[in-house]
Amino acid sequence: MRKYSVFAVAREAMRGHRGWEAQWTSPEPRKEYDVIIIGAGGHGLGTAYYLAKEHGITNIAVLEKGWLGGGNTGRNTTIIRSNYLYDESAGIYDHALKLWDGLSQDLNYNVMYSARGVMMLSHNIHDQQVFKRHIHANRLNGIDNEWLTPEQAQEFCPPLDISRTARYPINGAALQRRGGTARHDAVAWGYARAAADRGVHIIQNCEVTGIRRNPDGSVAGVDTNRGQINAKKVGVVAAGHTSVLMEMAGVRMPLVSYPLQALVSEPVKPIFPCVVMSNTVHAYISQSDKGELVIGAGTDQYSSYSQTGGLQIITHTLDAICELFPIFRRMKMMRSWGGIVDVTPDRSPILAKTPVSGLYVNCGWGTGGFKATPGSANVFAHTIANDAPHKINAPFTLERFRSGRLIDEAAAAAVAH
Amino acid sequence: MLLIYCPYCEEERSELEFRQAGDAHIARPTNMTEMTDEDFEAFFFLRDNVKGLTFERWRHLNGCGRFFNAARDTVSDKFLTTYKAGLPRPDLSTLRPATEATVETYEATESNAK
Numbered sequence: 444m445r446k447y448s449v450f451a452v453a454r455e456a457m458r459g460h461r462g463w464e465a466q467w468t469s470p471e472p473r474k475e476y477d478v479i480i481i482g483a484g485g486h487g488l489g490t491a492y493y494l495a496k497e498h499g500i501t502n503i504a505v506l507e508k509g510w511l512g513g514g515n516t517g518r519n520t521t522i523i524r525s526n527y528l529y530d531e532s533a534g535i536y537d538h539a540l541k542l543w544d545g546l547s548q549d550l551n552y553n554v555m556y557s558a559r560g561v562m563m564l565s566h567n568i569h570d571q572q573v574f575k576r577h578i579h580a581n582r583l584n585g586i587d588n589e590w591l592t593p594e595q596a597q598e599f600c601p602p603l604d605i606s607r608t609a610r611y612p613i614n615g616a617a618l619q620r621r622g623g624t625a626r627h628d629a630v631a632w633g634y635a636r637a638a639a640d641r642g643v644h645i646i647q648n649c650e651v652t653g654i655r656r657n658p659d660g661s662v663a664g665v666d667t668n669r670g671q672i673n674a675k676k677v678g679v680v681a682a683g684h685t686s687v688l689m690e691m692a693g694v695r696m697p698l699v700s701y702p703l704q705a706l707v708s709e710p711v712k713p714i715f716p717c718v719v720m721s722n723t724v725h726a727y728i729s730q731s732d733k734g735e736l737v738i739g740a741g742t743d744q745y746s747s748y749s750q751t752g753g754l755q756i757i758t759h760t761l762d763a764i765c766e767l768f769p770i771f772r773r774m775k776m777m778r779s780w781g782g783i784v785d786v787t788p789d790r791s792p793i794l795a796k797t798p799v800s801g802l803y804v805n806c807g808w809g810t811g812g813f814k815a816t817p818g819s820a821n822v823f824a825h826t827i828a829n830d831a832p833h834k835i836n837a838p839f840t841l842e843r844f845r846s847g848r849l850i851d852e853a854a855a856a857a858v859a860h
Numbered sequence: 861m862l863l864i865y866c867p868y869c870e871e872e873r874s875e876l877e878f879r880q881a882g883d884a885h886i887a888r889p890t891n892m893t894e895m896t897d898e899d900f901e902a903f904f905f906l907r908d909n910v911k912g913l914t915f916e917r918w919r920h921l922n923g924c925g926r927f928f929n930a931a932r933d934t935v936s937d938k939f940l941t942t943y944k945a946g947l948p949r950p951d952l953s954t955l956r957p958a959t960e961a962t963v964e965t966y967e968a969t970e971s972n973a974k
Contacts (some may be wrong), residue, residue, distance in 0.1 A: 469972055509915035582963050697905040700934075745880035748911045755876060788905050844905040845897045
């Protein structure tokens, strides 16, 4: 792999950009691999990358039924933060945040991580109490999070309407300065290029149709639309389709799949310097480097695999955006789309071994998986390589729904789920 | 936005009036305190999360308020039929197939047009 650098750009500029290589190859699948990862999104490709880089396992195939990064990795609002309430969540999300800082250098690929700050608006006394509790809990875990007055909030984000007569008045905000955004496609592409460079096979348009088992019940491989591929270890990293895949191995999952929508406006000059979220009125918004306002809506109220979502869900979010930021009232929305998110009962992910020997699952990220991509991939690779979880993902088991040791971020709220 | 037929009101109403209320045709436990952890997990937390035809409970919350059952395709979101609570699963073979092959891409739309 040729390294990307300013010298490479200069060299290629001199010769008409004829020397750039394909970022990854598309090999024919082998008959057998050491590890198969199902799902070439950020989490899956990252898992392959860390298996190769940190655990010396390079005989890996990443199978993708569509195109690389075309699922939720390409359908989210790219927001990164780690201000979760519980110790377990703080551990895994902050592990990710630490990896975001330096990921571009590690992958030699500009993922455009921008720590522009994530500000969560408080509209009432309840919000204020919850956010301050979060701030204290975060600081005990070494995670930056601070309280802002309405004036400080407006100073940090000038388009914000903090007048007392606003429909949704603001009485303060919680700010995580290390939070921000990254370029979602670049995350998938960067991991794919770096993994392929270490010998990982990325096989697109390869849909898994069955999971093969040995007579003792352990995993033997997978059936795909491109034939049978054997492996002793299979990692399922398939977001909204996890239930479908795990059912092939006879494992029922504590998951329900919902459409989650996002939309972008026409591009405009830099107007919005940070990420703003309001859970109370359900709005979140940031501006991409291309200039589009990126807006996240909520999930539909009923389960579905439709990748569209209801129109009333996005209009509800736009109502809130227009009240919080009156200057955006006349902007045109350019595109909207939906992804299928897999939601667990406690709104915390599952990164774990399964009842089937050799089968591992990384799922349940619900509406907030993008921010965790590097951390999730990193500890999931550890789990597969060692057949045992890393201490960071040890609490995120499948068995917690039997034992009752839930990580109940849903009840902890103040995170947009 | 979907129009959903309420079998009690006997008319199609907007999706906004309805709420999904979990799976249909579930035998709910009567002895929850005596259940094993495995059985409780299976009842309370685990879901089939079907991709395709599924039977679910819905409630006409902002209408008659009553629960009913529906057969729905979770890929196209199309309701095959709705029926009153307490009735057995309907025989779907007599119904017109609710969905042709689901069109998921622009390419598929164009090839149909040709």
